[in-house]
Amino acid sequence: MTEWEIIWQQREIFISGFGNTFALFFAGSIASFILGVTLLYTLENGSKGVKGSVILVINMMRTLPFLILAYLLYYGLPQAGIRMDAFTAGLISLSLYHGTYFCEIFRGIRKGLDSGQMEAAQACGFSRFKTFTRIIIPNVLLRSLPLIANQLIICLKDTAFLCIITVGEITAAANSIQSTYFIPLNAFIVAIALYWIISIAIEQVSKITLNKVQDRGLSHA
């Protein structure tokens, strides 16, 4: 039996690993995206104290290695009486961690926006909330597309860390197969290919969106 035949026989492990990775990535990026937008809203309209603490939390989160955060949630919290399964802990740490990165991206783009647009909204009688949802957010998102795509790929790759807290994703699948059958080269090549598939999909979607935006010279909301 060749090494590739072993991989094929054990495909179930890879398929379920791929499913887990994709689920973590998909749910995690949506949650972190929402978190990023919410944090931006508090930075936009919160009191000075709120803004200061949000920025502090963002900086603390960004300077923390992702693995430590996952450890903290999965191994640390049970000590405080909060228990969750590995997948949930992984998903929450992914969302928190990348949510702050998303916010940081949005914050940078927001700073570069021409303030005249917001003044025009103000002068038309827009509420703070409507100025945020109708003017600020569409502009920020359209301008941060390449950065968002980049962050999504980092988010995808960070799911690999979660094999350490026993989440059965792609890296865990490859690891279990290579250690059982001693075929690390083949197992990891398959893992790499699976990550590539998702990454290429992200890149394609972002490219199509970006083209649409550029066609219209910064387009629709």
Added chain:
Amino acid sequence: MLNEKIHTGPVETPKTVQETAPVVELPVQYPKSESNAQDIVKVVNLSKQFDGIEVLRDINLTIKKGDVVSILGSSGSGKSTLLRCMNWLEQPERGSIHLGDERIGINPATRKPLKYKELAKIRERIGMVFQSFNLWPHLTVLRNVMEALLHVKKMPKVEAEKIARAQLEKVGMSHKLDSYPSMLSGGQKQRVAIARALAMEPEVLLFDEPTSALDPELVDEVLTVMQSLSKEGYTMVVVTHEMEFARNVSSQVVFLEKGILIEKCPPEKFFTHPDSPRVRQFLKLDGA
């Protein structure tokens, strides 16, 4: 007069005093009696500082319905700041601004700043056109004009679109409804911005150097639109460097110098025999 009678009249029972008390306080809280029904905007003793530097000093200005007021002055004279105070984009330290019977920015009863939502309610009634157009780049021309109707006035989409189309027609931009701002020339952008302000049916239109960012060739198309608005009876306050416009279109010309209003008169007088020597110098009327 009424107040005097109440105060000097015999106090009969505590009950009567209580009943009349609100009547006594009314004129103090709402200085309605002073304002003329025709006055749209009233600026009273307005002063404003930036980092301790006085940019506006004790400005008084009354704008009547249908007035077209041109505000002239050299750069840094405070004319844009005065205009921006009128819809509270800048907050003055002293004095007050009134739109009709309402005070802008400050609650007259509590003397505290208005809440953002209350301020927004008043801003709805004031249209503003900016030097740099400030169109929303992510929206088409039509949507730029509809946006505030939909999300501030909460109008149904069909109605908002009808109004937006009509206003864009008025400024001659009907052929660009589906274009994005980045595809337009400066003059076209400014005309869309004017349509956006008009769509809200404002009681007064503020123009902050509307032609200063335009190529000389494009200035006229914007001025033509503004001139036709003045003929329709819109009340307009225009900060400008366009002397021809000030002379031919406005009903009042105001001249600011170092934050002080030094001349306010009809254009015929302003451009021929102004009182202030500084204005004579500005217009190079004395020759040499």
